[in-house]
Every structure is written in structure tokens, then in C-alpha cells.
Amino acid sequence: MKEYRPQEIEPKWQKVWEEKKVFETPQYSEKPKYYTLIMFPYPSGTLHVGHVKNYTIGDIVARYKRMQGYNVLHPFGYDAFGLPAENAAIAHKIHPKKWTMDNINTIRGQIKKMGISYDWNREVITCNEDYYKWTQWIFLKLYEAGLAYKKPGAVNWCPSCQTVLANEQVKDGKCERCGTTVTMKHLEQWYFKITDYAEKLLEGLDRLPGWPEHVKTMQRNWIGKSTGAEVDFPVEGLDKKIRIFTTRPDTIYGVTFMAIAPESPLVLELVTDEKRKEVEEFLAKVAHEDRFKRTSLEAKKEGVFLGRYAINPLTGERIPIYVANYILYEYGTGAIMAVPAHDKRDFDFAKAYGLPIKQVIKPKEGDWNIEEAPYEDEGIMINSGPFNGLDSKKGIEEVTKYIEEKGFGKRSVQYKLRDWLISRQRYWGAPIPIIYCDKCGIVPVPEKDLPVKLPENVEFLPTGQSPLTLSEEFKHTTCPKCGGPARREVETMDTFVDSSWYFLRYVNPKLEDKPFDTNDVNYWLPVDQYIGGVEHAVLHLLYSRFITKVLHDLGYVGFDEPFQNLFTQGMIYKDGWKMSKSKGNVVSPDDMIEKYGADTLRMYILFMAPPEKDAEWSDAGIEGVNRFVKRLWNNYYKMLDIINSQDAEESEFGKEERALRRKLHAMIKKIKEDIEGGFKFNTAIAGLMEFNNQLSDYLETAQNPNKKLLREIAEKIALIISPFAPHMAEEMWHDLGKETLIVEERWPDYDEEALKEEEITIAVQVNGKVRGRITVPADSSEDQIKEKAVENVKKLVEGKQIVNIFYVPGKLVNIVVK
Template sequence: MKEYIPGQIEKKWQKVWEEEKVFETPQYSEKPKFYDLVMFPYPSGTLHVGHVKNYVIGDIVARYKRMKGFNVLHPFGYDAFGLPAENAAIKNKIHPEVWTFKNIETIRNQIKKIGISYDWKREIATCTEDYYKWTQWLFVKMYEKGLAYKKKAAVNWCPSCQTVLANEQVVDGKCERCGTEVTLKHLEQWYFKITDYAERLLNDLERLEGWPENVKTMQKNWIGKSTGAEIDFKVDGLDMSIRVFTTRPDTIWGVTFMAIAPESPLVETLVTEDKKEELEEFLKKVSLEDRFKRTSLEAEKEGFFLGRYAINPVTGEKIPIYVANYILYEYGTGAIMAVPAHDQRDFDFAKKYNIPIRLVIDNPESPIDVEKMEKAYEDEGIMVNSGPFNGISSKEAIEKIIDYLEEKNIGKRSVQYKLRDWLISRQRYWGAPIPVVYCEKCGTVAVPEEQLPVKLPKDVEFLPTGQSPLSLDEQFLNTTCPKCGGPARREADTMDTFVDSSWYYLRYVNPNLEDKPFESKDVNYWLPVDQYIGGVEHAVLHLLYSRFITKVLHDMGYVDFDEPFTNLFTQGMIYKDGWKMSKSKGNVVSPDDMIEKYGADTLRTYILFMAPPEKDAEWSDAGIEGVHRFLKRLWNNIYSVLEKIKNVSAEKIELKNKLEKDLRRKLHQSIKKITEDIEGGFKFNTAIAGLMELNNSFSDYLNKTEEKDLNLPLLRELVEKLALILSPFAPHMAEEIWHDLGNDTLIVNEEWPKYDEKALEVDEVTVIIQINGKVRGKINVDVNADEETVKKIAFEEPKVSSYIEGKEIVKVIYVKNKLLNIVVK
């Protein structure tokens, strides 16, 4: 019997697939299209099996959809700019470009060994000039539309990475890349105006029926829509006002102080001369605090009185203005009207600094004594101490008070978002240069399309210094103005890598196009992506930015769709020893090692069998060993009969006994189940369990049947269809079986099998026997047996008769083909 040697089989079929170009996708086809996309990797090192899970899931979908008759676009590439590659290159004392392309070659070879069915002719890397030229083109188009702008602002600064971070890249006050505490820095930075699209990004989430609810919720929370009022508080003694946004205008009569974020530019304007020195000490102290933890309810409230007062616009009362550590500049206007009676953090602050607390919403069921308040009253109630609004409910008062503020011209209705504009400037080398020049005569000028790309110079010292390495390269910096031809200096910052990945799914459609980023008619055919697969950690950053850029391109008329991904699947992580795999923990499992030991088909199948693919799973050496044994048993079963059935037809199958009927039924039940598992939510682990059950039935049949009595047409059908439903999971093994059956086609080009409804019909069913509600036995009966026949068989069953002998049968309840309950006394 032919031995199962994975290494030989897998190399052989990978070579055939490549030579015959079976995975190259025609741009148009009579078949319906299906765009199957996995999130592309950062090539900052080699892959481990945790990365591979993503690609295997995508490959199952691609192979299955091809067999279902779709023209499948399944491309791959590399998110090749950015900090991971640059930091690794610095550590290894090698140029980022050399390091990146070395890793790209390694990753490409690793993926090919796994047998992933990518169209390699569409491969892209975001760090190549023919790609980042169009990333720069996108920036220019955004700039022309007023969606790219530069401003000086307090930004998140990572001292370790020596670069600016977007809010989304700060997790619990730390850099998401290296874990260093993030500090603040004031810099001139480039931004994309994503806030112009906040409402659409929020509302259109409802259209994304194929997205997980938790991802949509994360995006909703990040966008953070709030409705309320903007109110102006005049500053006593200065010709200026402080604008605040509040969702609780019903509490305005209770405002007894104002609080401003330490990062706000207003602080320098408002502080009185005699307090400046003391203020500096306070700001220095606050700057050392975690900016996100300091806003929590539990954190110690710290403040500094600026020596100024504001005027409460509805009471005319003077109220002190403080800098407070629990206010973040990023949210609202960076200033709040503080209502200590009805906000816990304001309450804690007022208690600490002896500021009056004024009740303006009372509890109708238990009136509140302000003198005895131990915490803020934050529920709804009845308005008190609120002028003309006394006596009405606080909920009703909100709209009425906004009307009042608008009539008095001291406030207006407003919608605010937690979302802030997308900060894209990075003071690092390995990224797409921002295509802007600065001319004394013309000001800020975007580089025109015909002069793109602005090339990233190769011979640059790229160690992080806190300023862009490009700012030290005079040859790069000195240029001519595209408008007037006079001397100009280039922008030295590079773009955030999330800009590169915000449009890559479009470039796969026309990866080699030289005169434009993509052909509109082609992307309108292929997009939106039918199935997108990747980690949930990208729910806020990459997915939100991609949606934004797609909407911008739609509004500019380049694409007909305004959402990039119709269906989204977020896979779980693979852990080892209770930890997420990482080189630093030394718990990485190499796919190369697993392929060397067990073969790619075993690795693929085990990764999918470990757990439901959306769940995290713990790697087990015993688990992959078990899956390898299953594939070997399957192989041995097939090859024990393969020579006998090679030239047999499965056109006409006669079933001679129950064993043969059961085997054929199990085959068609398995086709039905595995089809439904793949179609109905990526239930790959249960699909593989179904293959294992089918193989057990196969073994059972072979063990109970003499060689001379084997039903060869049935076995031909079984092996042929088994190879077909196995092929997405273990494609190399399936291809070998298909070939050895005498087929001259490739299994990857075959149709997915249909199940025979008639084969699913059963002759017998198992009926559970209960006596007084307790299970006492079971019997097999003809599926068409009537109740009297079932009762007769049941009463004659020895286990049952022993329980009813000598007792009175009160009644018998029969649920056809399922249950017989005998009530006795």
C-alpha cells in the first residue's frame, strides 16, 4: 500500500499549481465574482503559527468558493512601511529596506509551503515606489479637498519609538508597539479630517450586517457621538469666552467652577502673572501622570486655580477657573462647566478645594440635603434652584434649557464626537514621504501628480533622534517649488503606516498599473470585498481608516461604493503556555518546523480543528499529533481500496445491506453538514469533526466486510466525494488521491459535491424507552412503524419488561420515532 509521505506530496502539487497558474485570477469572468481577502502582515520577522491561522482560514474560503463556481480574487501583500520593520532593522544594524525584503522573501516561502492559494502575480508591498507613489497621490487628493491640513497641537509622544502616535495607538496610556508610557509634546503635524465623516461612519455601521456586533460596538464607542449644547462662559476681566460642550445643560444653574485640561492652550492665556511660576510646577507634575488613568473615577483629583473667574451665563455669578488633572484636552473642548452636585469627579474636586456645591436636581422620592451629601446625585429628578425651570423633570428640562440658551444667545444645540482627526505625521524614516513643499513665495504646496513619487532617499541615518531623519538630509530637503520654480524645502515627516493600509485592497485589483492607483471600472467590479478576515485588534484603527478613505474616494467619484468590506470575520489568537506567542516569551511555534515534522495538511487541519476559528485557542503538541494520526488513518483507508476502485464507475450503486446503506447515508450526511458548516459561519472545527466521523464509518465498514464482499461502486463514490470535501482543508492529500483515482483534472478545479437527499433517508430509528420519566432502554424500529408495533417491541425488551412486570400500566405516551414513556403504578 502506498505510504503517506507529506513532504513529497506537498512539494509535488505546489509545483503543479504554480506551473499551471491555477490560482491566477482573470480580471473578468462569466462566473460570479468573490473577493476573499486576509489582512496583510508587517514583514518585520518570520511567521509563527498564530499568524498562519489567518491565512489558512482565508484559504479554506477561497478553495471552497472556487469549487462552488466563483471567480475568486485571493491576493496577498505586505504592510511593509512603519515602526515594526524599522525598529527590527535598527536592532539588527541593517537598512530597513534590506531587512524588509529579506523578511518578505522568508514569509512568501513560508506561505507557499502551507499551500495557500494566492494569486502571486498580484503581490504588493507598500514600501515600493510604485505603491507609495499612489499613497502620496491619495494625500494630494485629500489636501486638494481640504481633508489634509497641518496644525500645531499637543500630541502623544513615545520616548522609546521617538515618534508621534495617534490616539488609537495609545493603549492604557502606553505605546501599543513597545509599551512605553506616552508623554505629551507640542508639534506641527499633518492631519486627515476624519471628523468630517464621523456621522456617516457611525450611521453606516447599521448597513454592515456581515460584521461582528462587537466590532461595530467598538467603532461606535470610538466615534463616541454625544448630543447636547455648546455654552460660552465669559472670562471676567478679559475680552474672551470659554466654550464648553455638555450633554447636561439641565445642570447649568449648578455650575460653581470651571475646569480646563492641563494641555489646553487656554491655560497660558488665562493664568495671572503672579501664578505662572507655580503653574509650571503643577503642569510638570501632571505631565508625569498617566493621561488616561488620571481621568478615572478612582484617581486622585488635582487642580490649580488660575487666578481668573468666569461668569455663569444664567446666574451672573463669578466662578473660579481651575486647571484639573481629570480633564483631557482630546475630549469636547478641553474645558468643562463643573457641577459638583451632579458629577462625581466634580464632587470630589469641589470637596478637596472647598468649592460650593449647589443642588439643582432633587430626588423626588427622597429629598437631598446638600450639607449631608456624600456623593453626587447623577440620576434624573426634579429641577430646583434653576430659575424658570423649577418643578419640571430634568429630562424634560434639557431641550427647554437649550432653547432658552439659544434665545439668550449664550449657547446652541450641538453634536460632538469623541473621534479626533487622524494624525498622520511620523518623525521616522521608514514611511512614505509626505508630498508637500514649503515655498517662501507660495507657502505650502502639494507636489503635483506628475512629480510623484517623492522618493524616500536610501542613504540616510535612520536612527530615532526625536526629529525626522529626513530633516538632516539636505539633498532631500532642498527642491524647487512646483508652482513658481523658486527654491523650496520638502516636508521631512513621513506618513503613518495606517495610510498605506487604508487603501491596499484597491491596489490588488490593478497591482501593476503605472498611470493611476487603480482602474475605476475594475474596482467597481471586484469591490467591496466579499469576505475580509483578520484580527479584532484592528477593529478601531485599520478598519475605521479604511472605511473613511473609501468614503472619501467615493465622494471624489473614483469608486461607486462607500464601504470597503461587506463581510468581516475576526479570528481568535493561538496561545502557547497560556501566553500569546512572541519571541520575547520564547513560546513561538514555527510553521516550518511543523511542516517538516507533520506536513502542511496536518498543520492546516489542526489549526482549524483546535477551536471555533473566532475563539482563542491553546497550542497542543499532542493535538497536532492526533490530527496527523487522523490523516494517516484516512489515507490508509483510502489506499487499502484505491487500486480496486480505480477503474470502477460510481454511476450505478446497489446497496445490498444495512452496513452499506449506513455508510452511504453517512457520506451524504457529511457532505451536507460540511457544506452547512462552511457556509453557516466558518464552523471549520465541526466540519473537520464531520470528516473524522465519516472516516470512522469508513473504517467500520472495512472492518466488518470481507474483501470479496466490498461494494466497489459505493467505495468509488465514497473516496471520490471524500477527496472533494477534504480538499479545502488538506489540499495536497486530496490532490494526490484525486490523481491516483485516475482523474486527469486537478481537484482544485472540480465542483463541490452535492448531497443526495434520498441517501439521507433512514430505514430505522432509535426510540428511547422511559418508565415514569426515567430512561430504561432503547429500541430500533422501522421508520414507518405504527404506535402498536412500537409498544409491542418495547414491552418485549427484557430491560423494559423487568420494570413493568406485575405493575399496572396507567398510560403510554408515544412521540413518533423518538420516545415511548410508560407510566406505571
């Protein structure tokens, strides 16, 4: 019998697929289209098995859909710009491009060994000029539309990485990449006006039923829509007003102080000379604190009086103005009206500084001691002038209406979402295509001059400035408007800009005169199935949706959501930890392929847990799957020996053959339902294992195995395992005598007739207790089944009166006696 040798089989079929270009996708086809995509990786080094999990999931989908008759687009590429390459340049004196391309070559080889069915002809690498030229083009389109702008402001600064971080890249007050505590810094930066699309981004989530609900909830929470009112509080003695946003206008009569965020320019505008030194010392102290922790509910509330007062527009009362550490500049207006009787953080601050606590909402029933804790629920308005006695929900509407009538403020919708900060003080990124001219000001680089190329010769120093600052050749240029001397922007774009549109470039990866062809992307997109980690639920997915909506509104694409369906896979852990080189718990796919073969690795990755769940790697687990793969192989070639034997039977099926054929078609049906019903690959493989055991029993016990049945089983098994173990399936298909490639064959249908049971077993109860079982022909009538049931328990019912007989079709008969 033929021995299973994956190290010979797998390279053989990978070579055939490549030579025959079976995975190269025609741009158009009579077949229906299907675009399946995994989130492309950052090429930071070699892959481990945790990385290849989502590639394997995506490959099952691509191969299955191809076998169902779809024109499948299944491309791959690399998110190739980024900080690790620059850090490697500093640490190892190697150019970021060489470091990146070396890693890409390694990863590409690892993925090909896995037998993933990518169309390598469409490969995209974001650090190549033919890609980032169009990233710069997208920047220019946003700039022309008023959606890209530069402004000074407080930004998140990582002292270790020496760069600015977007809010989304700060986790629990620390840099998500290196774990260093983030500080604040004031810089002029470039932003994309994603806030203009806040409502469209929210509304679009309601049109994505194929997304996991928890991912949509994460995006809704990040966007953070709040409905309320903006109210102006005049500053006493100055021609200035403090504008606040509140969702509770019904509590304005309870304001006892104002609080401003430390990062707000208002602080230094309002502070009196007497208080300036104390305030500046407080600002310096807060600047080095974790601003995400300091604004948490549990953090100590601290602040300084600015020496000035605001006027409550509804009561005329003087209200002291403080700078306070618990106010976040990014939310609302960066200033609040503080109502300590009805807000926990305001309450804690008021207690700390001896400020008044004025109750203006009382519970609808019972009393509340406002000195012990704030009352934050709805209730009845009190101490609120003409609004006393109103239900607070009604009060919100009435007070808002009054504020608008008097010109104190207006209704407003606010979002927690802030504009997307895209400037990065580093080299290894797409240069921002902007020129500064003393005469003309800010001048966008003309489209004909794209790409603005990264210079090769730069010095990498951890100074906190972009290395491009030190490149005189890059920095100095000519103004496109006046022809005079000018300076290039020396900062580069956030790499999330690169990944916000790559799924469009896959459609036309070699197009030279535009980033993509509108007709082509309108044919292929939205992506039918997107697969990737839930850790990208806010950053990458939100940005991609934003850029797609902008391109739609500008007329470049005919759709406004990029991903129709989203699947978020779980991680693979080892020894209780996420795999990482630093923990020494990495499992290399190369090692597993060398030992077991790619098909075993693919099968184990899919079998170890439901694909959306995290899973613990087990050496014993992959050993077990490898034993199954070998048993399946051995059974297959036992069947081929019988099929090719001159002595084997071709007779009609007996009872045993009909039962095995029924199990075969039940398995085909189940695996189809498992794949289409939520990527239940683990249960699909379990079904295959179960059938293989039944096949083993038949091959061992059947005196004259039926050649006709075994030929059907051999053909169907090869087809079914093709998405899961493609190399093994090709070898089996070839040895079965087929001249085609199995990857180009159709997925097998199951036979409804074969699924019908010939006999069914029914439990027989007497007064509700099981007393026996009967086996009857599946087409027996109810009367026949009842009659046989009574016969089965004849001794138990003799001499008793049968009151009734109940029949649950296909399951049980209950005989009631007394």
C-alpha cells in the first residue's frame, strides 16, 4: 500500500498549481464573483502558527467557494511600512527597506509551504513606490475636499518610540507597541477629518448584518454619540465665554463650579496673574501623568482655581473656574459645567475642595442624602426655578428649548470620536505630499509629481524628529506655484492610511495611471468575506470604512462599506500565553510542516477549537490529528487496491452498504452545513473522523467489499477534504485515475434518497418509563408501530387495561395502563 509522504507530495502539487496558474483570478467571468480576504500582515519577521490560523481559515473559504462555482478573488500582500523597521535600522544598522523585504521573502515562502491558494500575481507591498504613490493621492483628494488639515495641539507622545500616537494606539495609558507610559506634547500635526463622517459611520453599522455584534458595539462606543445641548457660560470681567456640552440640561441649576481640561488653551487664557505660577506647576505635573488613568472614575480628583468666575446664564450666579485633572480635552469642548449633586467625579472634586453641592433632581420615590453620594438617575426637578416639579426627562427638553429661545446655547450632538491624527515623526512611512513656501504657504504636491519618494540615504537617530529632517536633498525643493525655494513636509503618514484602502488595490495591483479602475472595484467590492483579528475592530476597520465612504462621496467607488461580512478568528496560545519570541513559546509552521506536513497542520489548526475562539496549542493534539490523517490515507489506498482489483464485487448494495452510503451522504450534508453555517470547521473535521472510523469498520469486516460503493466513497472523500488538506486530496484524486486537478472540481452534492433511513428504532414506554425498544421499517404506519410496541411489552401489560397509546413520530410509543 502507498505510504503517506507529505514532504514529497506537498511541494509536488504546489509546483503544479503554480505552473498551471490555477489561482490566478480573471478580472471578469461568467461565474458569480466572490472576494474573500484576510487582513494582511505586518512583515516583522517569521510567522508562527498563530499567524497562519487566519490564512488557513481564509483558504478553506476560498477553496470551498471555488468548488461551488464562484470566480474567487483571494489576494495577499504586506502592510510594509511601520516603526519596527525603523527601530531595526537604528539597532542593527540595516536599512528599513532591506529588513522589510527580507522578512517578506521569508513569510512568502512560509505561506506557500502551507498551500494557501493566493493569487500571487496580485501581491501588494505598501512600502513600494507603485503603492504609496496612491496613498499620497488619497491624501491629496482628502486635502482638496477639506478633509485633511494641519493644526497645533496636544498629542500623545511615546518617549521610547519617539513618535506621536493616535488615541487608538494608546492602551491603558501606554504605547500599544512598547508598553511605555504615554505623555503629552504640543506639536503641529496633520489630521483627517473623520469626525465629519461620525454619523455616516454609525448609520452604516446598521447595514452590516454580517458583522459580529460585539465588533459593531465596539465601534459605536468608540464613536460615542451623545445628544444634548451646548451652553455658553460668560466669564466675569472678560469678553469670553466657556462653551460646554451637556447631556443633562435639566441639571444646569445645580452647577457649582466649572472645570477645564489641563490641555485646553483656555486654561492659560483665563488664569489670573496671581494664580499663574500655581496653575503652570499643576499643568507640568499633569503632563507626565497617564491621562487615561487620571480621568478614570476611581482616580484622585485634583485641580487648581484659575482666579476667575463664570456666570450661570440661567441663575446669574458666580461660579468658580478650575483646571481639573479628570477632564478630557478630546471629549465635548474640553470644559464642563460641574454638578456635584448628580455626577460622581464632580462630587469627588467638590468634596476634595470644599465646594457647594446643590441638589436639583430628587428621586420619584423616597429620599436621598446628597451629602453622602450623588443622585445620578432620572427624577423630579427641584431648586430649578420655573422648571420645578417637572419630570427630569421632560425637563431636558424644556430647559433646552428655553436655552435656545434666550440665545444661551443650542441643541447639539457630540461624539467621543476625534479627528484622525496621521502625522508620524519617522522615516519609514509614506511621505505627506505637502510643500511649504514662504510666499504661497501650504502647497499640495501636484498629482503629476507623485510619488514623493523616500530618499535612500538617511541617518537613523532616536531623536524624536523624522530622519527626513536631516536629509537636505529631500527637504529642499521648488514651489509648484511660484517656482521659488520651498520645503517639503518631513513627517510621514500613519501606516493605518496605507491599510485603509489596500483591498481596492488588489483589484488593479499593476495599474500605473490610477490607484484602481472604478468599474473593476465596483464589480469586486464590497469584500464578501473579510477575516482578521478582533484587535483591529476600532483602528483599521473604522479607518477603512471612513476612507471608503470618502471615496464614495467623491465619486471614485460605487459602494460606501468595504466589507460585507466579517469574521474575527481567535488566537492560538501556548503555555497559557499568546505566542511571542520574548516568551519563548513560538511554534514555527516550518517545523510542523517538516515533521507532519502542511495538511496535518492545517487540519489541526482548524480542529483544535471553533475558529472564533482562542485555543491552546497541544503537541499531543497535532500528533492525534496526524494519526487521523494517516488512517484516512491508509483507508483510501485500501479502497483503491479493492477498486483496482479484478476480484472485487460490483453487485447491488446490501443492507451494510446502504447504511455506509447513508453515512457518507449524511457527512457530505453536515460538512456543507458546518462550513456555511458559521465556519464550524472543527465539527466538520470531527464528522470526517467519525465517517473514517465507520469506513475502517467496513473495510475490516466486509467479506466482499463493494467496488461500486468504494469508488463513490473515494471520489467524495477526495473532494470533501480538498479545502482542508489540498495536497493530499490532489494526490488521491490523481491516483483514483482522474486527469483533472481536484482544485478545479465542483463540491459534491449529497443524495437525498440515500439519506432516508430504511429502519428506525423506537423506544417503548409503559406509563412513561422505558420498558423496551422496537426496530421497524421507516415507512411503517402509526397503527403498525403501535401494534408492534404493544407486542414488545406484552408481558408487562397483560391483565391490565390499556387506557391510551401515544406516539411521538420516529421517537417513542407511550402505553398508558391501569
